[in-house]
Amino acid sequence: MIKVSLFLTRRADLTREAFSEHWMNKHWPIVQTVPEVMEATRHYVQLHNIDGLPSAVSPAPYDGIAEVWFDSKEAAIRVMTSKNWASIVAEDDRLFLDTTKTVAMFSEERVDYRPS
Structure with a gap:
């Protein structure tokens, strides 16, 4: 299983609330109209920055992270390079x-600790 993590920064003219609202209630429904996405995606989650870290911890410079799981790196690349991805x-x-600040990472889980 491959995870694609997309580290997202909102447009400068949007509040964090407006960014989150668009991402959840407008963008995600649009993404779901893309057949390649729905066929290849195994898991999807949005992580919205809510601030509140202790002052000794440096905050991440992102407003959110999208995590998308695929069966393979090739499946992820097919989705991300499809015509529908580009046009939709x-x-x-x-919006x-x-x-210009979006960055991505392919990853595999190596440790999965879950307390009993």
Whole structure:
């Protein structure tokens, strides 16, 4: 299983609340219209920054993180390079993201601790 983590920064003209509202209630429904996404995605979660870290901890410079799980790196690449991704998802990205600051990471879980 491959995870794609997308580290997101809101547009400078949006509040964190407006960013979260768009991402949850407008962007996610749009993403769900893309057949490639719905066929290949195994798990999806949005992590919204809520602040509140202790002062001794440096906060991440992101407003949110999207985690998307795929069966393989190739499946993730097929989705992210599809015509529908470019014409539907990326177009909506511009309405709430500073896309020049979006970064991504492919990863595999190596440790999964769950207390009993």
